[in-house]
Amino acid sequence: MFHLAPLPPITFGAGQAMTLALPGTPRSVLLIADPVMRDLGMAERIAASLPCPCTIFSDIPGEPKAATLRAAVAAYHAARADVVIGLGGGSALDVAKITANIAAGSGEPMDYALAAAPLPPRAAFTVMIPTTAGTGSELSATNIFSGDTGEKLWIWGVETRPDLVVLDPELTTSLPAALTAWCGMDAFVHAFEAMTNRNGTPATALFSEHAMRLIWRALPVAVAEPGNLTARGEMLWASALAGAAIDLSGTAMAHHLSHALAGCAPVQHGLATALAFEASLPWLIETPTPKMEAAARALDCAAADLPAKVSGLMDACGINRALPAAFQGVTVAQAMTQARLPGNMPMRVATDRDVTDGDVERLLGAVLGLA
């Protein structure tokens, strides 16, 4: 049995971010933008295209914090916003989604973190415009931030899904090659893990299989030809679909490992996930399940062929198999402590193979060997 809830409406096309269809006559827009989009002038261009005043909030660190959210809520109230637009990667979109929802309540993120209290009904109309093709946050109800003492937290709620998703490939052409590759692999792993984990359903497979096939052909092109709007568009569409897939079924072992690593030292999420996926895939498919065979079939191969194919994709995208220098000296024991945090366990449990501590230790060791 499965249930497929309606996705938010999605508008796709080059230039669509500059002609947003907002309902009625908006009073004031809060545009929550990644600093990169601000520096590129994209946030200003979108603001100038709107039919009402627009406040740009772009004080967003790579990993949003509770303080980031409090500042965004203050900006929301100062602007008397009735529309919130998120523009950027997963961080900016998560800040925008959380802000629009908690601003209608206490405005204090910790009141809602880890489902401490139900989210209030949202007052603002929200639009999410992703500018990396990776997280799929625009179609997800999970929103990540760090608490005041650095702990990883989430606010979950279908109420945080946007009223409109705009996929505009022109916004992604400036993404550097390495980030394009890392974010694209993150989307690929979302699609693969969502459909092959214990929670995967035929509805997940609809989104995952299509996303994997698109990424397979588009990602190397997007890396090699940054201005190729067809490949950029296919990546944007695929990563949104992969976001729909994880929204249905979550992720699995590669994300379990990746989150544990991220707890030890700073690392781009897509890179950590790609390295963890490549390290864990041969282990995962030792006894392939029907879901794993179905995922492989979508890529025109058998499950046993997947590790070589995935490594080939990463080669084609020029991904250097190395963790940042900050990981030198990080021990498996440190990473295991992170892996065992309660927030990290659902991904281990969802993995469609029984997982021992020894498995996690060995796989973390393999990735840490790349430091």
Add this chain to the structure above:
Amino acid sequence: MFHLAPLPPITFGAGQAMTLALPGTPRSVLLIADPVMRDLGMAERIAASLPCPCTIFSDIPGEPKAATLRAAVAAYHAARADVVIGLGGGSALDVAKITANIAAGSGEPMDYALAAAPLPPRAAFTVMIPTTAGTGSELSATNIFSGDTGEKLWIWGVETRPDLVVLDPELTTSLPAALTAWCGMDAFVHAFEAMTNRNGTPATALFSEHAMRLIWRALPVAVAEPGNLTARGEMLWASALAGAAIDLSGTAMAHHLSHALAGCAPVQHGLATALAFEASLPWLIETPTPKMEAAARALDCAAADLPAKVSGLMDACGINRALPAAFQGVTVAQAMTQARLPGNMPMRVATDRDVTDGDVERLLGAVLGLA
């Protein structure tokens, strides 16, 4: 550029039709059921599972007429219904969708036929439960019936989309082998034509490619093993997705021919469509478009290989290449008259190859040669 509007919520699973999640406390249900579902006792079983009185309306001919709709509207008012459930193939679902909408207005179908007037806001909650895996009517905003003088009419409106779709494979196990094959081929052609016609977008391809791949492996199994719930479920899911695809982009040449044939003599829609598809596919792919190559790639072949593959699928499903006896004596000129009706032109125009009258005549002649 494309826009993907939200699909209705979909619940899938064996037995789900007997545990419908209706909102609040319904007052009275009008269950619009195919006569076959009534005769099999399925309509009674669903009625008995409901928490409120239920009136069963099953006076539905193979091709619903304006009079059918008037009688259904009268039943709706007599029952003081606040829930309308459609149970059956495309005919029963179309009657249910139209009834629930026009009953809130004048109740007269001709007032709304061919978009004569906008549909009123619906008062009843609607649930669509398909029992054939073919039309995809449960996810479509197009609803077909015949006028008082026999002319084919439609009522279109996103307002007619249901509040809930329930896909219960147990309801489809009684479908005879020939109907299973014909309806399944109809769904396959929906998926193929929607993504490959001039209106096809990447959103169409999401639904179409998945539907085609599912039908490819599940349809021969469903024909050979009527009780195989996995294959029946895959067909039901695939035909719904194909319905979502035609709702986005419509159909093309095979449906143009099939509708023209149906205007000449009675023929099951899926059979006419399958025969028209097999006859027209070699012509269509003489100069394959990128969309046609993409459709072929989803089936792991090149466009040039599609005619042989499709014929192989029809063979595997035991489809006898024959029109009903009533077609003996029907001339190409008669069929051309039907093909030229205004309601039949959009499918010709959408076909992604320039179509001459000579093409249509030749292809209609080829299908009529099977009479």
